[in-house]
Amino acid sequence: MTHIVEATALTKRFGTTRAVDAIDLAVGAGVVGVLGPNGAGKTTLLRMIATVLAPDDGTLRVLGLDPGRNGDRLEIRRALGYLPQAPGLYPGFTGFDLVDYVAILKEMTDREARRAEVRRVLDAVGMTDAMHKKIRRLSGGMRQRIALAAALLGRPRLLVLDEPAAGLDPDARIQLRSVLSEAGTTGTVVLSTHQTGEVAAFCRTVIVVDGGRVAFHGAPDALAAVARDRVWVDDHAGPGSLRSWIAGDGSTRNLGDPPAGATLAEPTIDDGYLLLTHAGAAS
Numbered sequence: 001m002t003h004i005v006e007a008t009a010l011t012k013r014f015g016t017t018r019a020v021d022a023i024d025l026a027v028g029a030g031v032v033g034v035l036g037p038n039g040a041g042k043t044t045l046l047r048m049i050a051t052v053l054a055p056d057d058g059t060l061r062v063l064g065l066d067p068g069r070n071g072d073r074l075e076i077r078r079a080l081g082y083l084p085q086a087p088g089l090y091p092g093f094t095g096f097d098l099v100d101y102v103a104i105l106k107e108m109t110d111r112e113a114r115r116a117e118v119r120r121v122l123d124a125v126g127m128t129d130a131m132h133k134k135i136r137r138l139s140g141g142m143r144q145r146i147a148l149a150a151a152l153l154g155r156p157r158l159l160v161l162d163e164p165a166a167g168l169d170p171d172a173r174i175q176l177r178s179v180l181s182e183a184g185t186t187g188t189v190v191l192s193t194h195q196t197g198e199v200a201a202f203c204r205t206v207i208v209v210d211g212g213r214v215a216f217h218g219a220p221d222a223l224a225a226v227a228r229d230r231v232w233v234d235d236h237a238g239p240g241s242l243r244s245w246i247a248g249d250g251s252t253r254n255l256g257d258p259p260a261g262a263t264l265a266e267p268t269i270d271d272g273y274l275l276l277t278h279a280g281a282a283s
Contacts, residue, residue: 003028004158004188005049009058012044019044021212022058030204031184033220034192037277041212042192043085043162049190050082050160063158078107081156085163087147091136095127095146098135102150121149124179126172140167152179159183161191165198177202196269199223206269208276215276220269227271231255232262242278 005027012020020041036042047053048060051067063079065072089098099118108114122131125145135143144167151159159180165173180189181202193199199206200220208216208223216223233251237244240257247253255271258264 003061004063005190006061007058010045010048010055010060011057012041012048012053013056018212020048020055023209023212023214025207025214025217027188027190027205029184029188031180031189031191031202032205032207033199033203034190034207034209035194035196035199035273036192036209040209040277042209045209046160046162046190046192047084049158050080050084051076052082052084076158079157081151081153081159083147083151083159083161083164085166087144087150089135089143089147091134093135094132095122095135095138095142095149096131098146099131099150099153103153106153108154117153118149121152122146124152125149126175141169141172144168145172148176148179152183155183155186157187159187159189159191161189163193164191165193165195173198196273200269208273210277216272223272223276224267224269225272227255227267227275229264230258230275231265231267231271232258233265234262238262243274 003026005025007023007025010020010023010025011018023045034042044053048055049062051073054068060067062076065076067073067076093101096118099122100115103114103118108117122128125148127142127145127149130138130142135146148164151161165176168176183189203220206218206220206223207214216226232254234254236252238254238259240259241254242256244252244254253265255274
């Protein structure tokens with residue numbers, strides 16, 4: 001299997017804090033979802049993959065190239081689409097002009113072909129009707145879709161997306177799934193999210209990052225299986241539960257160490273994720 005991203009003992013420090021702590025990672029084709037609590041190191045990891053940050057220690061290869069070498073870094077960026085967590089957009093530009101400007105930076109020099117590509121990506125994210133409006137007049141969700149369109153330019157071999165669904169309404173989220181699923185059939189999409197439902201819906205692989213380390217790397221159903229025999233339903237919160245909440249039917253769903261005779265429930269991705277990231281959770 002060809003690995004698009006490979007990391008060994010990858011480390012990034014900010015002062016005395018290890019935001020990414022000696023991570024080993026190998027990512028192939030398809031859509032890869034990165035889950036983790038706030039401050040877990042997801043954004044730092046994605047910024048290193050996107051060549052925005054340089055590692056302090058360890059090795060990183062992206063598309064078989066070394067981002068620490070100037071020539072390799074340029075080649076990676078030519079094949080990369082990147083959506084940061086807080087994309088900076090020029091408010092005086094229209095959506096079309098902003099994406100066209102990014103296309104010029106991506107060395108798309110043929111004006112007719114470039115503008116056809118700009119229209120393609122804006123249509124893909126549902127911004128055709130609003131593409132000539134000033135960005136300052138767009139909603140937060142529309143601005144996010146403009147930034148996503150810019151990342152999709154040129155059908156990149158690798159898409160790195162930090163919280164791409166932030167600010168999107170349900171209809172736009174479904175459209176995003178379609179766009180990224182298609183991108184994952186011909187390349188690799190690495191996206192961070194807080195939405196476990198997004199991971200379950202269309203990610204081939206999920207990585208859970210906690211405390212700067214990889215806590216899990218595998219298929220979504222394998223993440224759910226982490227909580228097998230650790231989830232039960234009752235009419236109250238159990239004393240051995242790490243987490244408990246009232247379900248829509250009025251029953252209480254518990255996660256942790258079930259009592260004898262408990263009515264076990266089928267685990268979900270949420271259950272596996274919570275079990276992995278809850279401080280003090282037993283394996």
